[in-house]
Amino acid sequence: MDDTELQEELARLHSASVGWALWCCGHRQDEAEDVVQTAYLKILDRSATFDGRSSLRTWLFGVIRRTAVAQQRRHRVRRLLLDRWLVTEPPATSPADPEAIACQSDRNRHLLRAVGQLATRQQQVLHLVFYQDLTVEEASRVMHVSLGTARTHFDRGKRRLREILAEEGATYER
Numbered sequence: 440m441d442d443t444e445l446q447e448e449l450a451r452l453h454s455a456s457v458g459w460a461l462w463c464c465g466h467r468q469d470e471a472e473d474v475v476q477t478a479y480l481k482i483l484d485r486s487a488t489f490d491g492r493s494s495l496r497t498w499l500f501g502v503i504r505r506t507a508v509a510q511q512r513r514h515r516v517r518r519l520l521l522d523r524w525l526v527t528e529p530p531a532t533s534p535a536d537p538e539a540i541a542c543q544s545d546r547n548r549h550l551l552r553a554v555g556q557l558a559t560r561q562q563q564v565l566h567l568v569f570y571q572d573l574t575v576e577e578a579s580r581v582m583h584v585s586l587g588t589a590r591t592h593f594d595r596g597k598r599r600l601r602e603i604l605a606e607e608g609a610t611y612e613r
Contacts, residue, residue: 440489440495445489446483448495449482449499452495455496455571456478457471457475458570458571459500459503459566459571460472460475460478462562462563463508464510470507470510470514474503474507475503477510478499478506481502482502487502492580493580496573496577497573497577497578497580500581501580501581501582501583504563504582549607553600553604553607554600556603557596558595560592561592561593561595561599563578563582564578564579564592565593565596565597565600567581568593575589576589578593
């Protein structure tokens with residue numbers, strides 16, 4: 440795939456990439472934007488290269504996921520170091536953005552709270568399948584786990600999510 444084709448595909452997948460990055464960054468838009476930009480830079484400067492073993496979309500989501508994990512690790516280390524030498528002040532609240540407004544509804548809050556109770560890998564595979572329209576097999580490639588592991592996390596995540604929502608008296612369909 441040449442650079443022009445790659446850039447066209449990245450542009451086509453941009454909305455889905457931002458959605459996945461938002462999920463990987465705990466719905467913090469500023470961090471998600473940084474992750475997407477860093478992932479694109481890795482791709483365009485060839486430090487991340489597409490080898491064709493999966494679809495471009497699953498590969499791109501994998502690059503975004505690994506970039507988000509690395510960024511979160513750097514932030515944790517930086518916070519630990521800063522906490523040691525500085526008095527931390529509470530973070531400033533940011534103005535409401537469309538993502539935050541959408542999460543305000545009762546249904547979304549209940550669902551996000553329930554999903555937040557799942558194991559991280561269960562959260563990731565459910566997000567990739569339900570919100571990014573990937574198959575479980577594609578999600579396994581993004582997450583760098585075996586297909587069997589992804590299926591297990593997917594099934595257990597759905598089952599546990601149903602249990603949590605039933606305990607709260609809510610029912611949700613895909």
